[in-house]
Amino acid sequence: MIPVGFILHLLLLASSFIAVIKGASVGKENELDLQSIYERYGRNPEDTWLSVLDESYSQGRYARWQQLSTNCGSTGVDVEQLLSDWFDDGMAVLMSEDGTTDPVEVAVAPPLVNEAQEKLRESNCTASVVAEDLEKLFFSTLSPVRVANPITETFLELQEIEKFIHDLVAKYPGQAQIKQIGETENGTAIHMVIIKPKPSRTVPLNGTVTPPVVFVDSGTHAREWLSVSTSLYAIQQLLEQPSSPARQVEWRIVPVVNPDGYAYSWNTNRLWRKNRKSGSGRCQGVDLNRNFDINFAGVGASSRPCSYQYCGPSAFSEPETRAVRDAILEVGSRLKGYMALHSYSQVILLPWAYKPDEHPNLSNMTAMGEGMVKEISKARGTVFGVYDTYKNFYPGSGISMDWASSIGIPYTMTLELHDKGEHGFLYPASKINDAVTEVWKGIEYFGQEIARQSREGYFLRK
Ligand SMILES: *[C@@H]1O[C@H](CO)[C@@H](O)[C@H](O)[C@H]1NC(C)=O
Ligand SMILES: *[C@@H]1O[C@H](CO)[C@@H](O)[C@H](O)[C@H]1NC(C)=O
Ligand SMILES: *[C@@H]1O[C@H](CO)[C@@H](O)[C@H](O)[C@H]1NC(C)=O
Ligand SMILES: *[C@@H]1O[C@H](CO)[C@@H](O)[C@H](O)[C@H]1NC(C)=O
Ligand SMILES: *[C@@H]1O[C@H](CO)[C@@H](O)[C@H](O)[C@H]1NC(C)=O
Ligand SMILES: [Zn+2]
Numbered sequence: 001m002i003p004v005g006f007i008l009h010l011l012l013l014a015s016s017f018i019a020v021i022k023g024a025s026v027g028k029e030n031e032l033d034l035q036s037i038y039e040r041y042g043r044n045p046e047d048t049w050l051s052v053l054d055e056s057y058s059q060g061r062y063a064r065w066q067q068l069s070t071n072c073g074s075t076g077v078d079v080e081q082l083l084s085d086w087f088d089d090g091m092a093v094l095m096s097e098d099g100t101t102d103p104v105e106v107a108v109a110p111p112l113v114n115e116a117q118e119k120l121r122e123s124n125c126t127a128s129v130v131a132e133d134l135e136k137l138f139f140s141t142l143s144p145v146r147v148a149n150p151i152t153e154t155f156l157e158l159q160e161i162e163k164f165i166h167d168l169v170a171k172y173p174g175q176a177q178i179k180q181i182g183e184t185e186n187g188t189a190i191h192m193v194i195i196k197p198k199p200s201r202t203v204p205l206n207g208t209v210t211p212p213v214v215f216v217d218s219g220t221h222a223r224e225w226l227s228v229s230t231s232l233y234a235i236q237q238l239l240e241q242p243s244s245p246a247r248q249v250e251w252r253i254v255p256v257v258n259p260d261g262y263a264y265s266w267n268t269n270r271l272w273r274k275n276r277k278s279g280s281g282r283c284q285g286v287d288l289n290r291n292f293d294i295n296f297a298g299v300g301a302s303s304r305p306c307s308y309q310y311c312g313p314s315a316f317s318e319p320e321t322r323a324v325r326d327a328i329l330e331v332g333s334r335l336k337g338y339m340a341l342h343s344y345s346q347v348i349l350l351p352w353a354y355k356p357d358e359h360p361n362l363s364n365m366t367a368m369g370e371g372m373v374k375e376i377s378k379a380r381g382t383v384f385g386v387y388d389t390y391k392n393f394y395p396g397s398g399i400s401m402d403w404a405s406s407i408g409i410p411y412t413m414t415l416e417l418h419d420k421g422e423h424g425f426l427y428p429a430s431k432i433n434d435a436v437t438e439v440w441k442g443i444e445y446f447g448q449e450i451a452r453q454s455r456e457g458y459f460l461r462k
Contacts, residue, residue, distance in 0.1 A: 061269060062138065064110045067095060067131035069421075070120050071103045077123045079104045080307070086112060088283070088306040093271045095424055097221070097345060097416060098300075098394045099309075105424055107134055107271060138270045143429035151232045152433040155225045158188075158263045161255060164232060165193055172239050181254065182323025185277055188259045190323045195238045195251040212454045213334045214447050215409075217254040217324060217400070218341035220288050222261030222272045223425045226417050226435060227341035231255040233436035234443050246447030249454075250334070252327065257320050258288055271425065275320055277312070279305050286312035289340070290398040291321045294406050295354040298397035311398050321400075328404060336459060337450045338404040338412040339443070344424050345416035346384045348372060348442075351405040353389040353396040353414075361410060362388060368411055368449055372442035379438040382418075389414070410459060411450065415439070 070079055080099045083106065086092035091112055095105035108116045113129070120127040131137050143154040150156065156164060169176045175196055182190045197211045216234065218227035231253050237244060238251055256262050260276040274285030283306035290301040293315035297303055301311040316322050328335065348369040351359045359365065369386035376384055387393045389401075404412040418427060418435040427435070453459060 062107065062134040062271070064132075065107050065134040066110070066113050066129050067134055067137070068106050068108055068113070068116060068120075068127045069103045069130045070106060070125050070127045072120075072123065072125035073102065075124045077125055079106060079120070079125070082119060082123060082125075083108075083116060086116070087308075088304075090282075092116065094308050095271060096421075097224075097342060098396070100394050101345070103421060105130075105421065137426055141423065141426045141428040151229060151236060152436055154429050155229060155432070156232070157266050158256065158259055161228065161232065162191070165191065165235065165255065168236060168239060169193060175242075176235075176239055179327075181327040182319055184258075184260045184275065184319055186260050188263075190254065190257065190259060190320060192252055192254045192327055193235050195235065195247075195253070197250055198242050198247045211248075211250050211334065212336045212450050212459075213250045213252060213331050214337040214339070214450055215252045215254075215328055215331065215335060215404075216339045216341065216443070217257050219254075219256035219262050220258055220320075220340065220400070221342060222258055222265040222274070223270060224341075224343040224417075225265070225425070226343045226427045226432065228255055228262070229432050230341050230417060230436050230439050230443075233440055237440055237444070244444055244447075245451070246444040248451035249336075249447050251447070252331065254324065254327065257324055261285065273308050274310065275318055277318060281305060283310075286310055286318050288318055288320050289342070289400055290396065291316065291318050292325070292398045292400050292403035294399065294403040295397040298354055300353070300394060300396035301398050309396075315398065324400065325403075328409075329407070335409050336411060336454065337446060338401065338409045339446065340400050340414045341417060342414055343417040343427065344419055344421065346382070346418060346420050347393065347416045348384055348386045349389040349393055349401065349414040349416060350387065351389065351402050351412055353394075353399045353402050356390045358388070359405065365411055365413065368446065369413065371449060372445050375441040375445040376438050378441060380434065382438055384415075384442070411446070415442075 072079065078099060080087055080094055083092050087094065091109040093107040095107050106116070117127045147153045151164065165178060169178050177194050179192045179194060180189045181192045184190065216231060218231040232255055235253055235255070238246060258275050261272055261274060264276055265272045274287050276284060277286050278284055287309045290309055290311035296315040297311050300309070302309040304310060312318055316325060328338070350362060350365045350369060366386055373384045373386060376382055389396070399414070401412045401414045417439060
């Protein structure tokens with residue numbers, strides 16, 4: 001039995017939410033108009049999905065929200081555009097890494113599901129319900145126990161990540177160090193792990209500065225937890241397996257580029273993507289992977305603050321992207337490889353994303369990508385694709401990979417990790433081990449190739 005006091009408590013909570021919402025909805029432009037949503041869809045104070053405005057109310061936020069898998073084929077329909085009112089109202093959330101590659105997954109609040117399906121079908125898109133209650137799905141993907149190697153069996157919260165990297169690095173003095181490369185608007189530190197090559201293995205760089213460096217970042221999009229697990233596993237392998245051929249180069253790895261967003265995806269909104277930059281209106285956050293200084297605010301980016309692809313007011317307006325920029329520039333000409341880890345789709349994306357022109361080094365980068373794909377597939381046959389991003393995947397502007405290439409880093413890529421949409425961002429903890437161990441083989445190959453090509457003088461040629 002549920003005690004009466006508890007119900008009373010809930011009612012009190014509910015009424016205080018309504019008071020907060022009412023108070024907040026007066027006057028400001030771009031504000032969620034809950035009153036009109038109540039009027040449009042009918043109001044039930046116990047419907048927790050109405051608590052979208054209340055930041056402290058995490059559990060129940062997505063109770064009974066449904067996940068629709070939509071496919072618009074060749075209709076050219078942009079699902080975000082089609083459902084834009086609801087996206088802006090916070091009543092629908094895009095659950096795909098990009099909104100143009102079929103199928104596009106969307107999360108929709110309970111009263112809108114039928115209408116959303118109808119709207120999509122009218123535009124000749126198909127739409128089917130693939131999850132009936134997202135909140136339940138979130139919890140089913142988490143691992144209940146903390147185990148021997150936590151990073152391959154559970155997702156870690158921000159504080160756990162910090163502890164993990166500090167403890168690990170402390171075990172390898174002289175080989176690894178942690179450097180703060182910036183802090184968020186909220187004052188949260190952004191950390192980079194530097195792992196030196198094994199001295200005996202350092203590549204004689206054939207006339208250029210030594211040693212070569214590979215830069216990796218992850219956790220740029222908050223909800224892409226698997227990208228963080230993958231970085232942490234790479235750090236662990238590099239230090240615990242010093243005979244790895246990847247230890248011939250120096251690694252600089254930023255496991256969580258967007259710590260405020262990452263924490264928010266744990267404590268408030270599992271599907272949060274952007275940073276937590278405060279906005280003037282209702283909508284917060286900037287898509288950090290649209291904020292780099294390359295074709296800023298162009299194709300595949302949005303200037304609407306409510307959009308999941310909002311590029312921000314100007315290039316490098318965000319402390320997180322400035323931190324990554326400065327950490328990259330600081331390395332100088334030793335930097336030979338840049339890899340951005342994201343999820344999901346199981347593809348290796350190559351520049352350019354912002355224009356259809358063929359990159360002058362596309363054939364070399366494709367060869368690198370295919371070598372990685374081969375290594376990744378060895379464990380259990382998992383197939384990653386290799387794509388020229390603009391032409392074969394999706395156009396995007398202000399993307400870190402393109403910016404990194406534009407400043408002359410020879411090999412730059414974006415890895416969209418597991419899976420192909422079966423679980424998407426809600427990748428189950430029980431499968432982290434399979435994913436990170438096989439992708440590590442691809443990352444290791446990347447480092448080994450950079451070392452080989454440095455040694456053979458490839459980077460000296462014009
Ligand atoms: C959907 O398809 C039908 C039949 O092919 C066509 O008549 C209609 O114009 C299409 N609707 C949209 C919005 O594209
Ligand atoms: C800012 O950081 C504090 C803890 O350091 C955290 O409790 C709070 O939620 C953070 N706020 C944002 C907007 O990330
Ligand atoms: C880079 O591409 C050029 C031209 O296709 C080729 O000759 C060269 O061998 C490639 N280098 C590497 C290291 O793949
Ligand atoms: C250095 O690179 C050149 C090609 O630029 C190559 O011929 C030479 O063998 C390399 N030296 C070493 C020590 O690998
Ligand atoms: C292509 O690769 C070569 C060899 O590393 C490098 O010197 C050159 O800068 C690269 N070009 C571009 C456009 O990245
Ligand atoms: Zn991403």
